[in-house]
Amino acid sequence: MDQGFTLWFTGLSGAGKSTLANLAAIELRERGHRVEILDGDEVRQNLSKGLGFSKEDRDTNIRRIGYVCQLLARNGVIAISAAISPYRSVRDEVRRVHDNRFFEVFVRCPLDVLVERDVKGLYKKAIAGEIKGFTGVSDPYEEPHNPELIIDSGAESIDESLAKLLGRLEELGHVRAKGSR
């Protein structure tokens, strides 16, 4: 049976976590893996209704995503989280419960690039103070110290990032090579 693991994306809003997560999921399913994306909004709705965006509530939300990822991972699934997960300590806590089945991808993008792109118009609002506690603007983002992979989404194309990610997962034996199904 397949060994599952958790693919944990972290990074600022708009850095490209979800895009990369979704493309990776499509490719991994094509290779015969079971894949489950823990969508941030869906998880908030199903597991964390009532929680807000204080540090404590964010940490609780991330712990819950981590718990579910771990349940899936130990049952052979590639569990994917693409939540911002701004705090290092709780990410590392989630890593610890995974017993080495954890692959953290830091999707790094300079703030000025994100502010310029601002696809959803959120940075503009955050800078104007219309959104409080916005990660990277008015709330902290703690970069990972030793992620399994760094994606420079401000510099790389999405195809390059995807190839880099899949290549690294193959090297580690976490996923099947293309066409090997």
Added chain:
Amino acid sequence: MDQGFTLWFTGLSGAGKSTLANLAAIELRERGHRVEILDGDEVRQNLSKGLGFSKEDRDTNIRRIGYVCQLLARNGVIAISAAISPYRSVRDEVRRVHDNRFFEVFVRCPLDVLVERDVKGLYKKAIAGEIKGFTGVSDPYEEPHNPELIIDSGAESIDESLAKLLGRLEELGHVRAKGSR
């Protein structure tokens, strides 16, 4: 790949849900299935900290267990819940999100038998009013109308119950026959 499903035990405290769930899990793992038991206490700790035992909080807790079961079931796992889950409407809500991959087992045992056995001494305390809102004593338990299986744990031996459960799951093609791995 295996088709997963959720095995949902419901019934009063002490009726034998967890015992039967644990024995079924051992047997199903031996037959090569992936099995995950969503333990009530562990789930409360990980997904529902802060929730109490009001109807609303109980329902939220059950919905969360149901959500996680469904994620596991659609990824080939036999997800097992052995929470009391006293309210019919929320059990049926959980059933609906499962898209037919749901097998409800009503573990039925007359209250007087449970009070007499009272393995954990909880019924005595509940009847004395020392535990408030205890299902079956001071809080409602709504029996399922159409469970996939009824186990009469007041009358059957645990071996009989287990054989009945596994036999039915085999008949439906949900699980492999013994020795067929």
